[in-house]
Amino acid sequence: MDQHLYSEEHEAFRALCKEFLAREAVPFHEKWEAAGIVDRDVWRKAGAAGLLGMDVDEAYGGGGQKDFRFNTVLVEEIVAAGTSGLGFGLHNDVVAPYLADLTTEEQRQRWLPKFCSGEMITAIAMSEPGAGSDLAGVRTSAVRDGDHYVLNGQKTFITNGEHADLVIVVVKTDPSRGAHGVSLIAVERGTPGFTRGRRLEKVGLKANDTAELFFDDCQVPATNLIGEENAGFYHLMGNLPRERLGIAVAAVAAAEHVLALTLEYARSRHAFGRPIGSFQHNRFVLAELDTEVTIARTFLNHCILEYNAGRLSVTDAAKAKWWTTELQTKLIDRCVQLHGGYGYMLEYPVAKAWLDSRVQTIYGGTTEIMKEIIGRGLGV
Numbered sequence: 001m002d003q004h005l006y007s008e009e010h011e012a013f014r015a016l017c018k019e020f021l022a023r024e025a026v027p028f029h030e031k032w033e034a035a036g037i038v039d040r041d042v043w044r045k046a047g048a049a050g051l052l053g054m055d056v057d058e059a060y061g062g063g064g065q066k067d068f069r070f071n072t073v074l075v076e077e078i079v080a081a082g083t084s085g086l087g088f089g090l091h092n093d094v095v096a097p098y099l100a101d102l103t104t105e106e107q108r109q110r111w112l113p114k115f116c117s118g119e120m121i122t123a124i125a126m127s128e129p130g131a132g133s134d135l136a137g138v139r140t141s142a143v144r145d146g147d148h149y150v151l152n153g154q155k156t157f158i159t160n161g162e163h164a165d166l167v168i169v170v171v172k173t174d175p176s177r178g179a180h181g182v183s184l185i186a187v188e189r190g191t192p193g194f195t196r197g198r199r200l201e202k203v204g205l206k207a208n209d210t211a212e213l214f215f216d217d218c219q220v221p222a223t224n225l226i227g228e229e230n231a232g233f234y235h236l237m238g239n240l241p242r243e244r245l246g247i248a249v250a251a252v253a254a255a256e257h258v259l260a261l262t263l264e265y266a267r268s269r270h271a272f273g274r275p276i277g278s279f280q281h282n283r284f285v286l287a288e289l290d291t292e293v294t295i296a297r298t299f300l301n302h303c304i305l306e307y308n309a310g311r312l313s314v315t316d317a318a319k320a321k322w323w324t325t326e327l328q329t330k331l332i333d334r335c336v337q338l339h340g341g342y343g344y345m346l347e348y349p350v351a352k353a354w355l356d357s358r359v360q361t362i363y364g365g366t367t368e369i370m371k372e373i374i375g376r377g378l379g380v
């Protein structure tokens with residue numbers, strides 16, 4: 001089914017992404033997975049190739065393309081190349097709007113050129129050991145002291161946590177006001193009192209440096225406040241739909257990719273003298289998955305275009321996030337089954353896709369939290 005989402009310009013960008021990943025990521029990916037972190041070099045190379053900050057203004061070194069489809073093309077190609085865990089999605093899809101839209105001119109000049117060139121890798125630190133879904137419950141504090149904030153606390157599960165040169169940290173600036181006392185403060189590499197903990201060992205996405213962060217009387221210049229003091233929760237709510245859309249894009253891309261691989265396998269693998277895909281049970285499973293992926297893609301494309309038009313609602317982003325990621329995990333699990341024993345072998349992409357997929361229903365807001373958001377929107 002041709003969904004007509006992309007133009008020739010997007011396809012030209014796709015060719016560039018494909019070529020870049022084949023040259024700069026695929027040959028090294030196994031090594032990065034074993035190390036638990038990618039080489040920093042790949043970020044600079046991606047920046048030079050125009051794969052970072054596609055929608056940041058050209059004046060700050062970005063691509064100047066206010067069109068999320070360039071972001072989605074890159075994510076689709078990373079999935080197709082099997083190079084998960086690069087961390088570009090977090091940088092481009094999640095962090096970019098905070099630095100581009102909530103900042104002062106001075107901050108944009110200071111941060112965006114390096115963001116786009118790959119010299120500055122970014123992260124966002126919301127989750128803490130005691131608070132993930134319940135964001136208003138974060139305990140990391142920031143107390144104003146003259147022209148600085150003094151941060152104390154701990155974050156965990158932070159994507160790009162070790163490589164990050166700038167981390168947007170969600171802090172409490174007024175603990176008495178709950179969600180209305182939350183602020184966003186950019187903490188830069190080398191700030192005294194900012195240290196990184198363990199690189200966390202994960203089930204999948206093994207090439208990504210997911211880490212713990214610690215702030216111990218960490219003195220951050222007040223000029224690193226992003227947006228307004230005590231309006232951090234509001235800023236997060238404004239940007240979480242884009243984060244969730246980005247996760248849905250990866251979910252549908254992975255589902256489409258794994259289904260295509262599995263169809264090929266089901267046609268070529270024989271048992272009892274027939275291709276395994278020709279058994280009615282398997283044919284029906286594949287038919288159901290193909291139907292669901294088409295539905296997911298159709299809704300996702302609608303959401304992408306709504307986002308481009310500035311109309312993507314919080315509830316539609318939540319629907320896209322939970323439904324596509326639940327489909328992704330279910331589909332990949334069924335596809336492992338269709339591969340038989342080979343599906344459990346890591347040399348088969350379906351096995352790695354299975355490991356990588358599991359987190360999708362958890363980060364960026366769990367399936368349950370997405371349903372809470374949708375339910376509240378229904379007035380129940």
Ligand SMILES: Cc1cc2nc3c(=O)[nH]c(=O)nc-3n(C[C@H](O)[C@H](O)[C@H](O)COP(=O)(O)OP(=O)(O)OC[C@H]3O[C@@H](n4cnc5c(N)ncnc54)[C@H](O)[C@@H]3O)c2cc1C
Nearest residue numbers: 124125126127131132133157158159362363364365366368
């Ligand atoms: C690989 C990875 C990368 C991550 N990257 C980042 C990152 O870059 N930055 C960042 O800030 N965080 C990151 N996270 C953290 C992630 O966003 C959180 O793990 C997630 O939001 C869930 O929070 P939690 O782990 O504290 O679970 P909890 O909030 O403790 O939830 C535990 C369970 O209870 C359920 N639950 C909680 N509240 C409710 C409710 N009201 N109703 C029904 N069920 C509920 C949840 O759905 C879940 O099933 C990452 C996590 C992982 C695993």
